[in-house]
Amino acid sequence: MESTNQILQFLINALSLGGLYALMSLGLALVYSILRLVNFAYGELVMVGGYSLLVVGQAAAIPWLIIAGIAVFMAIVASLLLERIAFRPVREASANTMLITSFAVSTLLQNAALLIISPRARAVRIPSFFIENWTVGELLISKGNLLSLVVSLATLGLLTLFLRRTIMGSALRAAADDFVMTRLLGVRANQVIATAFAISGCLAGVVSLFWVGRAGSVVPSIGLTPVLIAFVASVIGGIGSLTGAVVGGYLLGFLTVALNTILPQRLLDFRQAFLFGIVILVLLFRPQGLISGAYSAERI
Amino acid sequence: MHRHSTVAILVIPLLLIAVAVQLIGQVVLERITIVLFINLVMVLALQVYMGNSGVASFGHIAFMGIGAYASSLLSMTPEAKASALRSGYPLVEQIHVPFMPALLGGALIAALVAGVVGFPLMRLSGYGAVIATFAFLVIVHVVLIHWSEVTNGPRIIFGIEQLTTLWVTVALGLLAVVLSYWFRETSLGLKLRASREDEHAAASIGINIVIVRLVAFILSAFMTGVAGGLWAHFITIYSPIAFYLTQTFLIIMMLIVGGADSVSGAVVGTLLVTAIFEGLRATENAVNMSDLLPGSLAGFTEVLLAAAMIVLLIRRPQGITGGYEIRWQHIRGLFSRSADADQAALAPADREA
Numbered sequence: 161m162e163s164t165n166q167i168l169q170f171l172i173n174a175l176s177l178g179g180l181y182a183l184m185s186l187g188l189a190l191v192y193s194i195l196r197l198v199n200f201a202y203g204e205l206v207m208v209g210g211y212s213l214l215v216v217g218q219a220a221a222i223p224w225l226i227i228a229g230i231a232v233f234m235a236i237v238a239s240l241l242l243e244r245i246a247f248r249p250v251r252e253a254s255a256n257t258m259l260i261t262s263f264a265v266s267t268l269l270q271n272a273a274l275l276i277i278s279p280r281a282r283a284v285r286i287p288s289f290f291i292e293n294w295t296v297g298e299l300l301i302s303k304g305n306l307l308s309l310v311v312s313l314a315t316l317g318l319l320t321l322f323l324r325r326t327i328m329g330s331a332l333r334a335a336a337d338d339f340v341m342t343r344l345l346g347v348r349a350n351q352v353i354a355t356a357f358a359i360s361g362c363l364a365g366v367v368s369l370f371w372v373g374r375a376g377s378v379v380p381s382i383g384l385t386p387v388l389i390a391f392v393a394s395v396i397g398g399i400g401s402l403t404g405a406v407v408g409g410y411l412l413g414f415l416t417v418a419l420n421t422i423l424p425q426r427l428l429d430f431r432q433a434f435l436f437g438i439v440i441l442v443l444l445f446r447p448q449g450l451i452s453g454a455y456s457a458e459r460i
Numbered sequence: 461m462h463r464h465s466t467v468a469i470l471v472i473p474l475l476l477i478a479v480a481v482q483l484i485g486q487v488v489l490e491r492i493t494i495v496l497f498i499n500l501v502m503v504l505a506l507q508v509y510m511g512n513s514g515v516a517s518f519g520h521i522a523f524m525g526i527g528a529y530a531s532s533l534l535s536m537t538p539e540a541k542a543s544a545l546r547s548g549y550p551l552v553e554q555i556h557v558p559f560m561p562a563l564l565g566g567a568l569i570a571a572l573v574a575g576v577v578g579f580p581l582m583r584l585s586g587y588g589a590v591i592a593t594f595a596f597l598v599i600v601h602v603v604l605i606h607w608s609e610v611t612n613g614p615r616i617i618f619g620i621e622q623l624t625t626l627w628v629t630v631a632l633g634l635l636a637v638v639l640s641y642w643f644r645e646t647s648l649g650l651k652l653r654a655s656r657e658d659e660h661a662a663a664s665i666g667i668n669i670v671i672v673r674l675v676a677f678i679l680s681a682f683m684t685g686v687a688g689g690l691w692a693h694f695i696t697i698y699s700p701i702a703f704y705l706t707q708t709f710l711i712i713m714m715l716i717v718g719g720a721d722s723v724s725g726a727v728v729g730t731l732l733v734t735a736i737f738e739g740l741r742a743t744e745n746a747v748n749m750s751d752l753l754p755g756s757l758a759g760f761t762e763v764l765l766a767a768a769m770i771v772l773l774i775r776r777p778q779g780i781t782g783g784y785e786i787r788w789q790h791i792r793g794l795f796s797r798s799a800d801a802d803q804a805a806l807a808p809a810d811r812e813a
Contacts, residue, residue, distance in 0.1 A: 275757065275758060
């Protein structure tokens with residue numbers, strides 16, 4: 161009985177964290193697979209969502225669901241603006257240029273938040289059920305965890321439906337596989353890229369809801385951890401493929417919760433270093449990740 | 461004879477700046493200049509690797525951190541170390557060397573790490589290199605934060621003597637300029653630049669790309685380690701957060717603005733960005749102190765700099781110098797519009813590839 165409870169507890173925690181990580185990594189992988197752009201500014205989309213929660217929550221006393229919707233909407237808008245203003249002009253430039261542009265955008269947004277709002281962490285009003293727990297028998301299930309598990313599965317399900325059943329979804333999948341060919345077949349590049357960025361923004365928005373829900377506050381550098389996690393997860397899972405990103409996210413979630421339980425305290429501090437060490441190893445020995453996507457630059 | 465005029469063209473103005481600052485004698489100006497030359501060494505180091513190989517490196521600041529902490533531990537007296545750290549390592553507690561050996565030691569340790577880490581990393585190109593070098597930065601950052609016995613953890617380390625002077629920094633900065641230029645003109649440097657232009661063609665004529673990149677990486681890490689040591693003994697108190705993304709963005713920006721492919725680019729970029737940065741910072745402070753606007757202007761400098769960089773990347777991604785070295789012909793061409801000068805400037809034998 162005791163161990164079944166522990167296993168269930170572990171599963172719920174791992175699945176909920178994994179779901180969150182999967183959403184993060186999918187948002188990053190979507191843009192990468194089409195544009196070959198590693199979007200450092202993705203974390204700042206999470207930041208935008210978080211600050212929207214803060215500002216709108218303080219401004220009006222409306223139900224949290226609506227505030228959440230506004231936050232996700234703001235993240236989408238921010239993502240589209242980024243694409244239009246910063247990334248479209250450098251789309252034809254070298255990979256290094258695009259990369260450094262995204263790094264610059266990330267720095268700009270972080271410091272803009274610092275400038276406009278505050279460098280200090282600001283507490284965000286979150287609904288109480290994020291910190292409440294359900295007691296089912298001997299299990300202590302966090303409602304927030306359960307919600308993130310459900311929402312992430314639902315989001316992934318909706319996204320899969322979109323990708324498989326709609327024309328734009330097929331265009332996206334084709335573009336992720338071979339963008340040049342897709343354009344040759346008549347699909348408009350701008351539309352596809354804009355859609356990818358919009359979905360990426362939407363995912364970032366959803367992530368921000370739960371990320372802020374866990375932390376209870378928002379700070380300009382809040383996007384850093386999500387983007388790092390997205391990197392690790394998508395590299396391990398396979399950065400060229402969308403399925404790989406999701407698999408990598410869940411795997412990382414399981415790994416994180418497992419390490420939390422198993423590792424002694426002293427080594428736990430180095431957990432992040434350990435995870436990034438795995439990233440380097442994966443890049444060296446299996447650069448395409450667990451699930452290989454389209455052909456990408458090889459090692460020499 | 462004029463082919464290597466770049467070295468003189470870069471060194472002389474830098475020397476003049478240093479002399480001017482010494483004569484003016486203002487402390488604030490002196491501090492800005494010291495930081496300028498320290499940044500110059502780091503940007504030049506980055507140019508040696510990233511500029512010549514075409515492979516992005518987001519992890520260089522890790523070497524700054526390693527150089528900083530290693531040189532600090534070498535130069536601190538045992539008493540200072542005992543009060544600042546709770547180290548369990550007797551060797552670390554006892555060792556105490558003068559400034560230059562400490563700098564050298566720190567840089568050598570950075571170079572050693574580069575050698576170990578670089579051997580597998582140099583095989584990666586493109587996005588793989590980006591993520592791997594970024595991962596390296598994060599790993600070193602985590603280690604610096606948690607290896608408390610050696611770094612005092614996330615807290616500030618203190619008790620380091622301020623051994624960095626203006627002229628030490630200037631001398632090392634000028635040495636770095638000469639070293640970077642010399643490196644790119646050696647056969648190894650040429651091979652590296654060839655691999656930047658066309659990886660497969662270079663491999664096909666027998667260039668061992670991994671080795672060539674590795675040498676540049678180790679040299680680059682050494683230089684960055686020296687800069688880290690200089691910085692540590694200038695600022696005398698610091699913590700691991702100084703060696704992370706903010707500093708990374710700053711030196712990458714300086715290199716890209718100037719033009720990544722040339723030493724002149726590194727120098728020009730550092731000078732320009734430092735000038736703009738200090739100017740904006742001064743404005744920010746003035747506005748904050750005068751209460752002209754409600755609230756403070758924190759982050760204003762970084763926002764403008766980042767915006768300027770994005771505009772530059774869109775319009776002129778090759779940077780101000782466009783990857784070309786500044787030579788005597790160019791300067792002569794600026795002043796005299798005679799046919800000879802134009803001829804000389806365009807002479808194929810002198811044209812930079």
